[in-house]
Amino acid sequence: MKIGLLGYGKMGKTIEQIALHRQHDITLKVEKDTDSYALENIDVAIDFSTPDAAVANITKCFNHNIPVISGTTGWLDHYDDVVALCKEKNGTFLYASNFSLGVNIFFELNKTLSKLMKNLPEYDISMEEIHHTEKLDAPSGTAITLAEEILKNSKYGSWTLDAAKLNDLHIHSKRIDKVPGTHQVVYNSSVDTIEIKHTAHNRDGFALGAVIAAEWIVGKKGVFSMKDVLNIG
């Protein structure tokens, strides 16, 4: 498979290693902020760029009929527009806030736990996400995915980064040098605490999931998620 890497930073370089190991070719690497690259000789594009660049990169793939895997976070206000454009162009698109198998299992644990806790308002819920200091967005895309599931079954109106907003689900975003990604959900009452936590040890799990998604999507049309790839949830 010929892969175009839209974004060749920490994730692009990790994906390259895993893709080569799985006998794929990297036929394009976009390393900096430009839209003047050519989408030629590519079976699938994988976008791990920046919040500001993601929509233009995805749109360019639709216009060139290239399936696109999107791992970039921080652009989700435009997600519905991108899905509509994909359908209009008869394109192929998959976004995941987190491609790792472990986090996708964690998403299912979070869903199950939130359903179990639905009628127990004596528990206050909070979340914490920790990432490296180069991360541009907060909260993390993964934290938003977790929060959106919790909100379906909780007393909270929306998620917030502001601890003073007591009626909302507080996400505490911490930035610590070199941390690849840690997410925790805490249910706290006066008598006990229930916590679930996922800790990434490096970026290999994210990268492997993105390559597996790219392998899976070639030849398909439409809008997909990691649930389709992993057949869970």
Ligand SMILES: NC(=O)C1=CN([C@@H]2O[C@H](COP(=O)(O)OP(=O)(O)OC[C@H]3O[C@@H](n4cnc5c(N)ncnc54)[C@H](O)[C@@H]3O)[C@@H](O)[C@H]2O)C=CC1
């Ligand atoms: N969904 C997932 O599983 C994961 C998502 N991410 C997300 O992926 C994104 C990238 O993460 P990192 O690789 O750690 O960041 P990074 O900062 O190391 O790399 C981003 C790269 O994109 C390049 N870039 C800037 N403008 C561009 C453009 N217009 N087109 C193409 N490339 C452009 C930058 O020069 C840089 O090399 C972030 O949004 C991050 O949150 C990161 C890890 C896992």
Ligand SMILES: O=C(O)C1=N[C@H](C(=O)O)C[C@H](O)C1
């Ligand atoms: O920026 C990162 O590094 C990560 N971003 C993703 C997110 O925002 O959830 C996934 C992972 O946690 C690493």
